[in-house]
Each structure stands twice: as structure tokens, then as C-alpha cells.
Amino acid sequence: MLALLLAACASTPQALRGDFPGPEPATASDSSIGQSVRWGGRLLEVRPEANRTCFEILALPLDDTAQPQQGAEPGRRFLACRDGFVDPAAFPVDRLVTVTGRLARFVTRAIGGYDYRYPVVSVRVIHLWPKPLEPRAYPAAPWYYDPWYHDPWYPRFRDPWGRPYGW
Numbered sequence: 001m002l003a004l005l006l007a008a009c010a011s012t013p014q015a016l017r018g019d020f021p022g023p024e025p026a027t028a029s030d031s032s033i034g035q036s037v038r039w040g041g042r043l044l045e046v047r048p049e050a051n052r053t054c055f056e057i058l059a060l061p062l063d064d065t066a067q068p069q070q071g072a073e074p075g076r077r078f079l080a081c082r083d084g085f086v087d088p089a090a091f092p093v094d095r096l097v098t099v100t101g102r103l104a105r106f107v108t109r110a111i112g113g114y115d116y117r118y119p120v121v122s123v124r125v126i127h128l129w130p131k132p133l134e135p136r137a138y139p140a141a142p143w144y145y146d147p148w149y150h151d152p153w154y155p156r157f158r159d160p161w162g163r164p165y166g167w
Contacts, residue, residue: 015125016066016098023103025059025076028119033103037121039078040068040098046088053086054079055126056118057097067129068096077116079107082123096129 022028022035045056059075060068080099091097104122108115 038100054081080121100125
């Protein structure tokens with residue numbers, strides 16, 4: 001029952017399911033143009049253009065649920081382009097995304113003084129993953145009393161009102 005419950009909680013979103021025989025971003029080449037791919041990573045930039053919007057993504061390996069693995073070694077950058085306008089505010093920089101589509105072509109753009117060859121994915125689906133919750137630290141308050149703590153020396157070293165002797 002527990003395994004079934006855990007499997008239900010960690011499943012691939014419906015839009016990202018399917019068979020994607022294409023290569024990984026690092027191994028993509030001219031011979032793999034036209035293949036279906038499912039790639040993901042950290043969003044670096046969103047560029048709206050005249051008739052499409054392109055997302056620059058730093059590739060990360062995907063886990064079993066098609067979510068990019070945050071602690072993994074980053075791979076190659078790639079572009080994911082979608083027809084029409086997408087508001088950059090809807091896709092904040094530094095968030096995790098997964099895209100599905102077809103490898104369309106390669107383009108060369110400059111990163112600093114270096115010409116970088118980007119694989120370009122023609123996007124069918126782009127999935128923005130929710131921002132992970134930050135752990136909350138609760139300060140240790142001096143007046144906090146733990147009701148589950150049991151002092152084994154209570155009868156010996158405390159007075160009848162629960163105060164330690166000598167207070």
C-alpha cells in the first residue's frame with residue numbers, strides 16, 4: 001500500500017509521457033535532426049522574437065518523473081523555441097523546465113567571445129516545475145517546553161512543584 005501511495009505521488013506529468021528515442025543534448029548531432037526528444041534543465045533566458053519565443057536552457061539529466069536533477073552535473077546548453085508569444089514573466093529565470101518536441105536544427109550564437117553551437121528543439125510541450133520549498137528553521141526559544149520529554153530524575157532532584165532544587 002505504501003509503495004502504491006509513493007508511486008502515485010511521484011509520477012511523470014501527463015503532457016511529458018511518451019516514447020522519446022532521440023539523443024541527449026550532449027550527444028545530439030546533425031544526424032539526429034527530426035527525432036523526438038524530451039530534455040530538461042535550468043532556464044537561463046527567455047527571448048521573445050517576432051513570431052516565436054525561444055528559451056535558453058542549461059541541460060540537466062532527467063529523473064524517472066522527467067524532472068531535471070538539481071544536484072547533477074550540467075550538460076550542454078540548448079534552445080527550445082515555440083511559436084507565438086510567451087510572456088517571460090511566466091517563466092522566471094533559474095527555474096527547472098522540461099520540454100518535449102523535435103530536434104529541428106543547430107544554430108551558432110556567441111557566449112562572450114566564444115561561438116557556441118546550440119541544438120534547437122521545436123517545442124510541443126514546455127513544463128515549468130514548481131519552485132522547491134525552502135526548509136524552515138525554527139529558532140530554539142528558551143521558554144519552549146517539550147511535553148514529550150520525560151526527566152528520569154524527576155522524583156529525586158525536583159521539589160513537589162517541578163522546580164529543580166536550589167532555585
